[in-house]
Amino acid sequence: xxxxxxxxxxxxxxxxxxxxxxxxxxxxxxxxxxxxxxxxxxxxxxxxxxxxxxxxxxxxxxxxxxxxxxxxxxxxxxxxxxxxxxxxxxxxxxxxxxxxxxxxxxxxxxxxxxxxxxxxxxxxxxxxxxxxxxxxxxxxxxxx
Amino acid sequence: xxxxxxxxxxxxxxxxxxxxxxxxxxxxxxxxxxxxxxxxxxxxxxxxxxxxxxxxxxxxxxxxxxxxxxxxxxxxxxxxxxxxxxxxxxxxxxxxxxxxxxxxxxxxxxxxxxxxxxxxxxxxxxxxxxxxxxxxxxxxxxxxxxxxxxxxxxxxxxxxxxxxxxxxxxxxxxxxxxxxxxxxxxxxxxxxxxxxxxxxxxxxxxxxxxxxxxxxxxxxxxxxxxxxxxxxxxxxxxxxxxxxxxxxxxxxxxxxxxxxxxxxxxxxxxxxxxxxxxxxxxxxxxxxxxxxxxxxxxxxxxxxxxxxxxxxxxxxxxxxxxxxxxxxxxxxxxxxxxxxxxxxxxxxxxxxxxxxxxxxxxxxxxxxxxxxxxxxxxxxxxxxxxxxxxxxxxxxxxxxxxxxxxxxxxxxxxxxxxxxxxxxxxxxxxxxxxxxxxxxxxxxxxxxxxxxxxxxxxxxxxxx
Numbered sequence: 214x215x216x217x218x219x220x221x222x223x224x225x226x227x228x229x230x231x232x233x234x235x236x237x238x239x240x241x242x243x244x245x246x247x248x249x250x251x252x253x254x255x256x257x258x259x260x261x262x263x264x265x266x267x268x269x270x271x272x273x274x275x276x277x278x279x280x281x282x283x284x285x286x287x288x289x290x291x292x293x294x295x296x297x298x299x300x301x302x303x304x305x306x307x308x309x310x311x312x313x314x315x316x317x318x319x320x321x322x323x324x325x326x327x328x329x330x331x332x333x334x335x336x337x338x339x340x341x342x343x344x345x346x347x348x349x350x351x352x353x354x355x356x357x
Numbered sequence: 358x359x360x361x362x363x364x365x366x367x368x369x370x371x372x373x374x375x376x377x378x379x380x381x382x383x384x385x386x387x388x389x390x391x392x393x394x395x396x397x398x399x400x401x402x403x404x405x406x407x408x409x410x411x412x413x414x415x416x417x418x419x420x421x422x423x424x425x426x427x428x429x430x431x432x433x434x435x436x437x438x439x440x441x442x443x444x445x446x447x448x449x450x451x452x453x454x455x456x457x458x459x460x461x462x463x464x465x466x467x468x469x470x471x472x473x474x475x476x477x478x479x480x481x482x483x484x485x486x487x488x489x490x491x492x493x494x495x496x497x498x499x500x501x502x503x504x505x506x507x508x509x510x511x512x513x514x515x516x517x518x519x520x521x522x523x524x525x526x527x528x529x530x531x532x533x534x535x536x537x538x539x540x541x542x543x544x545x546x547x548x549x550x551x552x553x554x555x556x557x558x559x560x561x562x563x564x565x566x567x568x569x570x571x572x573x574x575x576x577x578x579x580x581x582x583x584x585x586x587x588x589x590x591x592x593x594x595x596x597x598x599x600x601x602x603x604x605x606x607x608x609x610x611x612x613x614x615x616x617x618x619x620x621x622x623x624x625x626x627x628x629x630x631x632x633x634x635x636x637x638x639x640x641x642x643x644x645x646x647x648x649x650x651x652x653x654x655x656x657x658x659x660x661x662x663x664x665x666x667x668x669x670x671x672x673x674x675x676x677x678x679x680x681x682x683x684x685x686x687x688x689x690x691x692x693x694x695x696x697x698x699x700x701x702x703x704x705x706x707x708x709x710x711x712x713x714x715x716x717x718x719x720x721x722x723x724x725x726x727x728x729x730x731x732x733x734x735x736x737x738x739x740x741x742x743x744x745x746x747x748x749x750x751x752x753x754x755x756x757x758x759x760x761x762x763x764x765x766x767x768x769x770x771x772x773x774x775x776x777x778x779x780x781x782x783x784x785x786x787x788x789x790x791x792x793x794x795x796x797x798x799x800x801x802x803x804x805x806x807x808x809x810x811x812x813x814x815x816x817x818x819x820x821x
Contacts, residue, residue: 214729214730215729217696217727218726218727218728218729221693221696221701221725221726222698222701222702222703222704222720222738224701224702224703224712225693225700226702293656293657294657295655295656295657295659296655296657296659298659299655299657299658299661300659300660302596302598303657303659303660304658304659306592306596307658310595310658316657325695338737339730339734339737339738340730340734342733342734342736342737343731343732343733343734343735343737343738344733344734346733346736347413347416347731347733347734350416350419350732351412351413351415353415
């Protein structure tokens with residue numbers, strides 16, 4: 214199973230924000246879409262960074278004034294990106310190991326989706342449930 | 358309150374699991390009408406799963422139980438876009454679920470792909486499984502050497518069927534026309550060709566072991582192609598992936614095995630990508646130019662192949678492509694071309710312009726998530742779609758059909774397709790196929806033409 218099949222039923226929307234926009238605007242977007250991270254980009258194609266709820270919380274705990282600052286100042290600049298052909302298992306491993314909760318997915322230089330650790334867990338769960346169900350059907354048939 | 362009327366388009370696993378989830382719950386009273394363009398139900402369980410894998414087909418017993426529900430009806434031989442339109446369905450149903458699967462192959466995108474003797478693997482699969490649309494396909498089985506591109510389950514099925522002896526095939530429900538053609542097959546060597554290494558191949562360990570147990574074919578594996586490269590070794594270690602370690606072990610055992618002098622050879626090749634299909638000078642497949650690949654780890658930890666520039670040529674006269682599948686757009690339904698699926702969010706069909714859900718339209722199975730997983734994977738997939746259907750129904754977000762009565766749609770279908778097949782009809786056909794099979798020691802003998810189906814049901818020739 215690859216990342217393309219996780220994205221296929223996730224909908225094509227990736228919520229992005231510009232680097233110069235305010236953290237307050239970012240918070241509003243996170244709340245409105247009920248998500249945990251935004252892709253920071255100025256052209257809608259190339260990610261410059263990621264801004265997660267954790268990034269905001271970490272800065273907010275030290276300085277309440279951060280809300281009026283720019284996204285650029287508190288975003289995570291090191292972005293690990295995936296591609297639609299990536300195997301689900303390898304991506305799960307990388308996200309767990311490197312403690313990444315959101316992976317932007319690029320295809321031929323374009324941002325085509327974002328996969329969260331929740332999406333990965335759900336896809337793996339459905340895979341296991343399906344395999345278990347199919348094995349059970351075959352075992353029951355054998356004993357019948 | 359009148360029942361929620363739901364049309365399920367497609368009678369494969371996803372359609373049945375969706376129908377089951379709808380009829381099983383008790384929040385909303387639902388009536389399900391299931392449509393399929395073919396007269397027989399079960400989709401890929403009947404027309405995809407290999408004939409020598411009868412145990413996997415046992416899941417149809419569960420589908421028959423769903424079909425026995427008093428609020429379920431089946432309209433077989435009725436095609437969306439031909440006999441009915443999406444607007445017709447909107448006129449008669451509160452909700453529509455598209456579960457039409459991934460019906461076409463992805464192309465290789467290399468020169469020579471359309472030469473005679475180069476086929477999508479799915480055509481061969483549909484042909485040997487008796488799919489009515491592929492009944493008259495002809496494959497050049499007088500070829501001595503055949504290549505199958507891809508190492509997924511379908512590719513493995515194809516090489517296995519090509520290598521089976523007539524005695525092995527006779528015990529299955531393979532279509533009669535395919536059995537006859539394969540009896541006359543002159544194939545001596547079959548190549549299974551994977552782009553990446555065996556550790557990344559999609560085939561499962563039971564399928565691999567089965568290849569080692571073929572009565573009429575020796576399996577040949579080059580030891581250097583199944584020894585994991587450093588990149589793969591690191592990944593295996595980190596993920597403690599026992600299944601893949603076992604897979605490599607089975608391959609090493611096969612590589613060490615001495616040829617038993619069986620009539621055919623099945624050669625498993627890895628780390629090769631086709632770059633050109635060669636013309637034999639008469640417009641037919643004469644060979645395959647391949648580039649040797651090496652593996653590298655991507656940023657996200659996935660292991661991918663890239664070409665090294667080292668080429669080799671394999672002389673083959675017949676070729677099957679099995680490098681992935683795509684859904685086919687349905688007339689009047691938004692499609693996401695890049696993913697090859699209906700544009701959807703967790704099963705809710707989206708309007709391409711607004712990216713908001715289209716009221717009353719849903720997708721399930723491969724046309725929703727793409728071609729991944731086993732049959733059972735469609736169960737949680739369909740459950741997700743149905744959960745959203747019920748949420749929307751309870752919130753009053755459904756279509757408002759002008760003619761929601763059960764009888765109204767039946768009249769329409771009968772007018773448009775007089776030869777529609779009901780589930781009772783299908784069960785009669787099923788009994789007939791099984792009886793014909795019992796007489797000759799086979800699980801069933803399939804009816805492979807619409808005319809045969811109609812005749813068996815005591816109806817006249819088909820009117821077009």
